[in-house]
Amino acid sequence: MKNLFKLLAFSSRKVKAQTAVRRSDQRSISTTFTSLRKDQPEEDVVLEMSQQHSEIVFVTGNKYKLREFTQILGEGFPYKITHQGIDLPEYQGEPDEVSRLKCKLAYEIIKRPVIVEDTCLCFNALGGLPGPYVKHFLEKVGPDGLFKMLHGFDDHSAVAIASIAYCNGNVDKIKIFQGMTFGTIVNPRGGQRLGWNVWPFIPDGCDKTFAEMSPDAKNEISHRKRAVEVMRKYFLESIGHKSLSGAC
Ligand SMILES: O=c1nc[nH]c2c1ncn2[C@H]1C[C@H](O)[C@@H](COP(=O)(O)OP(=O)(O)OP(=O)(O)O)O1
């Protein structure tokens, strides 16, 4: 109950902020470093890692999430991304805190640089719920039940949040990269692609749910795309700085 109050407190803060903006197959993606920027700020965390490691392990128990993440990342990311399929606990808390807790545990298990991602679907009429608990809600009531939860509310607006967390060894310095996509909760449509993309959610400016879009179209506008781009910028800028340091 205490945690629920904590969530609700978070949710109302989040909604206020939003009105202002709104397992176990091992896989690896070989990537090639393509761009260096020499005018970027120092990022100690990445520098430490890049001197010791060339690999980051993406920890997720969801193969669809892994596939989408790797499609978005594409070529040109400066580190090799490998995968460990571990079903991390579904923690309670604010989106970034949930992601941070997942990342801390993933690092304690893997003991190498790790990335995790936690995904939320927040209904504004419900003060941000189901938020990080969307997985449980989907399992219990399905996409149709999610839609019906808004029966009686005029406001069907929602925001999808992807929170990527990265740890290179210091669990007190976990980096968070967040991406949001605003949209509307609708009657479910577009089928259910093997349990993925079942959210009854249409992004703003679109007339299709994620289920009705091609993977490429979704990856242009999704919360995950936006979070990955924040993450990519961080690593490229950090390596750009390393390149400059190394040249001197
Ligand atoms: O882009 C998406 N489009 C539609 N549905 C999505 C998306 N991204 C996550 N989802 C679903 C999967 C899970 O039911 C819940 C998030 O829960 P979340 O804990 O982040 O994922 P998960 O437990 O499946 O995998 P993980 O091992 O990485 O925690 O929303």
Ligand SMILES: [Mg+2]
């Ligand atoms: Mg999960």
